[in-house]
Amino acid sequence: MSSAAGAVSWVEGASGSGHDVDHLPMAVVVGAGGTPYVGVRVGDLVLDLGRLTGDPVHAAPSLGPFLARGPALWASTRASVVEALTDPGRRARVEPLLAPVADVAALLPFEVADYVDFYCSRQHATNVGRLFRPDAADPLPEAWRRLPIGYHGRAGTVVVSGTDVRRPRGQRPSYGPTEELDLEAELGFVVGAPSVHGTPVPTTAFRDHVFGVTLLNDWSARDVQAFEYRPLGPFLGKSFATSISGWVTPLAALEAARVPLPGQDPPPPAHLAVAEPAGYDVAVEVVVDGEVVSRPPYAATYWSPAQMLAHLTANGASLRTGDLYASGTISGDAPDQVGSLLELHRGERFLPDGAEVVLRASAPGALGGRITLGEVTGRVLPALTD
Incomplete structure (x- = not known):
């Protein structure tokens, strides 16, 4: 249960909003003063966390030092913020530490150490398999139901929301600008506490290492991807840009959103087994040029984030503070629940310039x-x- 349960904030406009004290997302923001700081959003305001706590870890120009300290500090910081924003007796001291969210810009919230993208929606994997491998008896790869399939992306091309994305070039098979630029609606999971190299992280330790969640757009050049992806999978068709929100939602804020997985057949091996509820009920909207084109439901995703993390480290690979791993495109069963234009338009329409x-x-x-x-x-x- 969130420490905010039953609490009422004295911040005007916060109660009942999408940024009440049961949320409290974190970001690195910069305002008129020009110095980045760690901020927590409540209502339409941003709280300067460093000035509230006096802890230097909260005054850094990155979430990294805070993330590295692990779940005990994550929990105590969250409890302190909830108390500060709900105790009327502290209003006079805390209110000067708040700034309008419209007056600050959110930066890339942490230095991305490694980036891994998974492929965990059964519906998406099936849809793409039918389009890319129309002659295959089974549109899913042989191993898909037995482990969360993923690939390593490029940490250096993860950009914060609001960053323009230039149409990439690639071989398709001739070299030139992609003619099939796509979006992919995903959730990204932000690793805080590192792990020991050589020691796998079990599914039960998911919350010991993962701090929070961010929306993520895995931009994709489909014609480049289709030409290059066999036998080793995506490369230049994916590595040119990945966009994330500047605001990271703590896992603690998503406790009420936990739901059972849709069912796994065959049952996963012991090291990937999870206690339910292991999924999250996150409703996503995809908007292109002001029009909502799809509403993918993350609750439909086959593999859970705890299973992704366990598989990522199953061979002893270690976690570092700032690691980011993504769910893969989120798609549901209905035609208006797919998370990419490839699925929505069956490969016939993609993103134009602008x-x-x-x-x-x-x-x-x-x-x-x-x-x-x-x-x-x-x-x-x-x-x-040229």
């Missing part, structure tokens, strides 16, 4: 309403000319 993509999401909160995750935006720029 298109603006916005991902939004919400989830049940501990106070009975819904929390609103930080959105992800990006506009497509033309390819560079």
